[in-house]
Amino acid sequence: MSSRTVVVITGASSGIGRATALRFARQGASVVLASRRAEALAELASECEKLGGNALALRTDVTDQGQVESLARRTIDAFGRIDVWVNNASVSVFAPFLEMPIDDFRRVLDVNLMGYVYGAKAALTVMTKQGHGSLVNVASIVGEVPQPYTAPYGMAKAAVRALSVSLRSELALAKQKHISVSTVLPATIDTPFFRHAGNYTGREVVAMPPVYSPDLVAKTIVKVSRKPENEVIAGGPIAKALVAQHRKTPNAVEAQMAQQTDKTHLSPTKAARPTRGAVYSPSSTADATVTGGWNGREREGKRGILGTLLAAGVGVLLARRYLANEPGRGSHKR
Incomplete structure (x- = not known):
């Protein structure tokens, strides 16, 4: 049996999954790489081994419970155990609710929810027998706001x-x-994910600022796999302030999120034809990269104290606006 940490990662071929695989590999782990893109996984496996890890690439569609169970079995056959399982594979569709094809709606739920259910079931079946393990579910700040x-x-x-x-x-x-079971909530991350999304809005999908590096999320995943936390936000001070403020003034924050999505998540100038993106079929191997070209690391590095102050200011402004507009409170003097 290998003495290395054995890590299974779904959605490993690009973005957060790829960054996580590389970070575990640098630390000498045995990484089991799962996604729909066999060629991209083979390339990643080679890269992981060059960094000092062991790697096993297994083409897997997480919407197929049998394939996910096979992923767990083949990991056990190869390495004897599963120390960490990272549920990460996700897809998205952008469309007004009334215009979103119901099959696409269902497919997103199948991948992003049932895929995690199948992964959790496969992982915990092994972990409860061996008596240890860490399950990391990669959710999103959008799960809060x-x-x-x-x-x-x-x-x-x-x-x-x-x-x-x-x-x-x-x-x-x-x-x-x-x-342990930990949930990681990334903010907007610099990955190819937005180019892979289905889109029926008529406008090009872009990464909504502020944008953060995929390695920030990878670091968080590695950390919670070793020192478990129930839930952790992977993003800078603005992301953390947004979540905190949402719990205090949900109406105001949700209104702000709606405006920001409409103005900065969908291009105001670039049109886009309807597409299913990678919702049903994987994108090309050429786009199987860690970053998506949104300059996450550079933009992350320039925030610092300014970001903290901005987040605090926005929180106060939103709170005041909400209280001013709340029925029965707008005319009260404080």
């Missing part, structure tokens, strides 16, 4: 957060003290 035009994505990510809570509760009742 949903946005317009991506209803199934936000629904699925909110449900993933609930799934994690339920699983932690059951493990606690079963006295499985050495099995």
